[in-house]
Amino acid sequence: MGDSFKIAKRCGSTFICVNELANYCIDRGFKAHNMHIGGGHVFSFGRVKFTIAHHGSKTPDNQYVGEPAGFILTIKNKNIYYTGDTGLFYDMKLIGEMHPVDFMLVPIGDNFTMGIPDAVKAIEFVNPKLVIPMHYNTWPVINADPYEFKKKAEGKGINCRVLNFGEEIEL
Amino acid sequence: MGDSFKIAKRCGSTFICVNELANYCIDRGFKAHNMHIGGGHVFSFGRVKFTIAHHGSKTPDNQYVGEPAGFILTIKNKNIYYTGDTGLFYDMKLIGEMHPVDFMLVPIGDNFTMGIPDAVKAIEFVNPKLVIPMHYNTWPVINADPYEFKKKAEGKGINCRVLNFGEEIEL
Amino acid sequence: MGDSFKIAKRCGSTFICVNELANYCIDRGFKAHNMHIGGGHVFSFGRVKFTIAHHGSKTPDNQYVGEPAGFILTIKNKNIYYTGDTGLFYDMKLIGEMHPVDFMLVPIGDNFTMGIPDAVKAIEFVNPKLVIPMHYNTWPVINADPYEFKKKAEGKGINCRVLNFGEEIEL
Numbered sequence: 001m002g003d004s005f006k007i008a009k010r011c012g013s014t015f016i017c018v019n020e021l022a023n024y025c026i027d028r029g030f031k032a033h034n035m036h037i038g039g040g041h042v043f044s045f046g047r048v049k050f051t052i053a054h055h056g057s058k059t060p061d062n063q064y065v066g067e068p069a070g071f072i073l074t075i076k077n078k079n080i081y082y083t084g085d086t087g088l089f090y091d092m093k094l095i096g097e098m099h100p101v102d103f104m105l106v107p108i109g110d111n112f113t114m115g116i117p118d119a120v121k122a123i124e125f126v127n128p129k130l131v132i133p134m135h136y137n138t139w140p141v142i143n144a145d146p147y148e149f150k151k152k153a154e155g156k157g158i159n160c161r162v163l164n165f166g167e168e169i170e171l
Numbered sequence: 172m173g174d175s176f177k178i179a180k181r182c183g184s185t186f187i188c189v190n191e192l193a194n195y196c197i198d199r200g201f202k203a204h205n206m207h208i209g210g211g212h213v214f215s216f217g218r219v220k221f222t223i224a225h226h227g228s229k230t231p232d233n234q235y236v237g238e239p240a241g242f243i244l245t246i247k248n249k250n251i252y253y254t255g256d257t258g259l260f261y262d263m264k265l266i267g268e269m270h271p272v273d274f275m276l277v278p279i280g281d282n283f284t285m286g287i288p289d290a291v292k293a294i295e296f297v298n299p300k301l302v303i304p305m306h307y308n309t310w311p312v313i314n315a316d317p318y319e320f321k322k323k324a325e326g327k328g329i330n331c332r333v334l335n336f337g338e339e340i341e342l
Numbered sequence: 343m344g345d346s347f348k349i350a351k352r353c354g355s356t357f358i359c360v361n362e363l364a365n366y367c368i369d370r371g372f373k374a375h376n377m378h379i380g381g382g383h384v385f386s387f388g389r390v391k392f393t394i395a396h397h398g399s400k401t402p403d404n405q406y407v408g409e410p411a412g413f414i415l416t417i418k419n420k421n422i423y424y425t426g427d428t429g430l431f432y433d434m435k436l437i438g439e440m441h442p443v444d445f446m447l448v449p450i451g452d453n454f455t456m457g458i459p460d461a462v463k464a465i466e467f468v469n470p471k472l473v474i475p476m477h478y479n480t481w482p483v484i485n486a487d488p489y490e491f492k493k494k495a496e497g498k499g500i501n502c503r504v505l506n507f508g509e510e511i512e513l
Binding site for chain 1: 360376383392405406
């Protein structure tokens with residue numbers, strides 16, 4: 001959950017989550033929109049559709065809050081695919097076919113998620129216009145070289161942008 | 172769970188569920204046959220095989236009861252594929268190849284499950300002889316037009332039957 | 343969990359598990375290396391990579407401990423793919439493509455996991471050099487004939503070795 005409850009309290013945010021996690025937020029006094037994997041909904045800011053992820057999902061107080069998920073965020077006809085923490089899976093190809101992806105965020109850190117070889121396969125499946133690697137170098141166990149990934153992505157004809165900590169990008 | 176405990180108490184039913192949910196039922200004094208995804212078993216009424224579903228699964232008293240699942244029910248050489256609440260996934264194609272499907276029930280309501288475009292892809296994968304849409308119009312957030320789905324299904328050469336509330340069908 | 347806690351106490355073992363299960367072990371005073379599906383890590387004895395499995399996962403004291411998983415164990419350039427308890431799924435094909443599999447252990451007992459027809463499809467997807475069937479004949483509900491599986495595997499050109507209870511094999 002990280003700092004999300006603190007931010008939500010300050011901003012009065014609505015959580016958009018899979019059903020069990022949304023109920024967890026509601027039970028703690030927050031606003032939420034309950035959804036689930038494969039489901040999409042149009043909000044004021046754009047469309048959110050939850051996607052399959054293969055990982056786990058548990059709260060700091062040890063509760064199951066539904067299956068893990070990624071999402072596709074559609075804003076002004078651009079599709080952003082945030083895979084979530086996940087291993088590689090073949091349905092990514094289907095996700096890319098059903099929703100041509102402009103921007104994709106993909107984990108490369110290994111150990112908890114895909115490492116670089118699987119992430120390269122993932123972008124071959126999805127074929128995004130631009131990929132941004134994530135989920136690496138936070139701890140030693142997920143050390144990975146984003147520039148090695150960038151080189152391999154570009155070798156497959158896919159643009160890659162490595163972001164520095166705190167750096168912003170206009171999509 | 173809905174009204175299933177009430178019905179089971181009245182009828183002395185046996186729950187056929189994934190292992191964790193079956194144990195949950197047994198712990199509450201009910202009979203159950205424990206199974207799991209990909210596993211099949213022949214009962215007096217026919218064969219049940221549990222299938223992959225991408226969704227969540229939690230009881231009203233907040234317990235994890237195993238992964239969500241759909242099932243294939245085989246009676247008199249007819250295969251009925253009930254997908255369960257789920258997003259679209261590519262293994263549906265494999266399910267259809269391993270078990271030619273006569274009747275398929277597929278969600279179309281979006282938000283919590285597949286919406287119409289993904290449900291049309293699902294029936295292309297499975298290629299059932301007849302499809303019945305489900306899981307729509309219960310709440311505003313899952314409003315969907317079953318006749319729009321029917322038209323698109325028939326455009327793919329797949330028969331579709333829209334059932335009214337309470338309507339029965341002989342398969 | 344079976345006898346794993348007893349063995350770990352005696353041997354001072356480290357559990358290598360998906361994150362939630364690893365934390366469960368750590369909370370009970372054991373050593374663990376936390377990983378997750380799709381993630382790999384090099385240990386002193388070889389490399390472990392967790393793979394997708396479609397099943398459930400709960401501890402004897404009723405706690406959710408993350409998604410179920412299989413793994414690929416790489417020792418001396420040999421890949422051993424232990425599918426875990428699971429139904430058949432199409433990503434097995436991808437697993438076999440990303441990691442040419444020397445030895446595969448696959449369930450054949452049905453009811454809780456794949457039965458023989460799906461296990462035959464699984465080995466067609468993975469194409470291991472040798473397959474060993476597992477997870478059968480422990481209880482009547484998972485009775486299956488490993489020699490029927492062996493015959494079908496060999497019919498697909500895949501070597502199969504049926505192990506007796508307690509028998510060891512040098513890979």
